[in-house]
């Protein structure tokens with residue numbers, strides 16, 4: 001048995017050697033060498049093996065036992081395409097470029113590597129190619145890494161000026177969205193079922209919660225006229241669900257009580273904290289209007305993981321249904337990039353069996369011209385239909401045994417070649433494209449971004465123009481009626497932010513306030529007057545030596561409005577004037593070098 005195994009190993013090793021000689025001595029010669037070997041008896045074989053080993057040491061620079069990466073390169077023609085990816089390498093030599101084609105994007109791409117091995121960089125290589133060819137995309141960024149693209153030279157990439165970045169969960173550039181807005185043409189009931197299914201995975205909720213949520217929101221959608229009106233006045237949001245749960249005091253059975261508690265927990269995850277703006281807008285950003293632009297969605301680290309997962313999956317589902325309603329296309333319309341893509345897939349066995357709709361999405365979306373790039377550090381966490389069936393596999397260095405095993409299978413590597421996956425250097429990867437490129441070694445260019453250079457202020461500035469247009473448009477489109485006290489003709493993010501800024505920075509001049517919010521004087525005043533008219537804020541004149549200062553203060557109504565949006569609002573302790581002078585006095589002493597602490601609590605933190 002041992003001997004047979006050994007012979008088998010020898011034969012396999014010599015076979016691989018002959019194959020790896022092909023690109024250098026020619027296919028014919030290598031084949032005949034191999035055939036001769038096979039036709040020889042045991043003794044001759046040993047001699048031949050020595051001979052073959054000798055030539056490969058000489059020309060491939062490969063010592064016996066050393067596992068240099070030698071994967072036969074595809075032909076130059078096969079490697080051509082529109083989107084440059086990197087240089088094919090064989091035997092330490094860079095041969096020629098490998099490029100992707102439209103169809104490769106459409107049929108889905110997976111990038112796998114251990115953290116720090118160059119996944120994001122490779123993704124950026126793609127994104128820049130798409131940018132230059134005006135193919136729009138959305139990137140879901142989990143680590144605030146993609147904003148570095150702005151640090152590139154705009155002379156080389158003028159299209160970077162069009163790149164939009166939204167900070168999901170933070171006030172920098174909030175994304176005033178509402179998951180309850182279905183893709184155009186999709187029935188609200190269908191969409192509601194999708195939301196429930198996504199919650200089931202992201203928030204590990206069960207069927208019971210789905211049942212409760214379906215009940216609440218079917219009723220809510222109906223109330224808002226979704227059954228009869230083509231364009232209802234406004235969308236429901238997560239606050240509606242909470243209100244409904246609070247008002248519905250009927251007695252529940254123990255099991256139902258548990259469902260209801262879980263439902264409240266889930267609803268609260270979307271209404272509590274700064275990210276509530278992103279998930280509850282009554283006049284939401286229309287996703288379809290972003291689908292013809294290059295966009296980065298930066299998920300904040302502080303955003304609870306279930307909420308991040310929910311955002312990513314619902315986005316995928318939204319785009320999927322939207323594309324289906326648009327019909328089939330062989331042209332590349334748009335590309336979605338998902339970092340940390342393994343979060344899209346069920347992890348435990350129970351979930352794996354119970355839901356397979358992501359699998360359907362990955363299959364169906366292909367026919368619609370929608371590209372998908374899944375980026376992950378764990379190929380072993382990807383289900384077989386993604387890891388094994390994805391059209392284009394890009395694997396950079398891997399460490400974990402499970403991941404190496406999964407990728408070996410996905411790349412169709414031969415026995416023994418899996419060590420390559422551990423040998424890859426930073427910036428190198430194995431690329432396999434179904435039907436065109438068998439696994440081969442590729443060196444990717446380094447995108448010369450300067451990490452850490454792009455600040456929040458920079459992003460704010462670059463987005464200011466776009467946001468001004470968007471707000472103007474949303475005011476024009478707005479059919480929204482006030483629902484909370486204080487909400488006027490629309491409650492898009494900036495309006496909420498305006499109130500929040502008054503809460504957080506009570507002692508601020510109007511000019512400074514507008515500056516912080518990125519508002520010009522005119523828009524700022526418009527919002528201010530609207531809130532003054534409906535009694536959410538009031539102004540207070542303070543006479544100082546230098547002249548008159550006007551400060552803004554929230555009324556009880558304004559505070560109630562913010563509370564409704566999930567913000568912690570401090571109770572009014574003293575009059576604004578009192579606070580102002582205390583602040584001034586403290587400032588005075590601080591400027592004289594004293595350490596001052598004001599007795600009052602501002603924003604829930606000691607000032």
Ligand SMILES: Nc1ncnc2c1ncn2[C@@H]1O[C@H](COP(=O)(O)OP(=O)(O)O)[C@@H](O)[C@H]1O
Pocket residue numbers: 113114115116117118119120121122426427428443444445446447
């Ligand atoms: N093609 C490359 N050539 C040279 N260095 C690279 C290349 N790709 C990545 N790197 C280096 O590796 C670092 C990590 O890359 P990154 O793309 O952020 O990895 P990941 O997303 O896998 O964590 C980069 O900052 C860069 O210094």
Ligand SMILES: [Mg+2]
Pocket residue numbers: 119120121143145
């Ligand atoms: Mg990364």
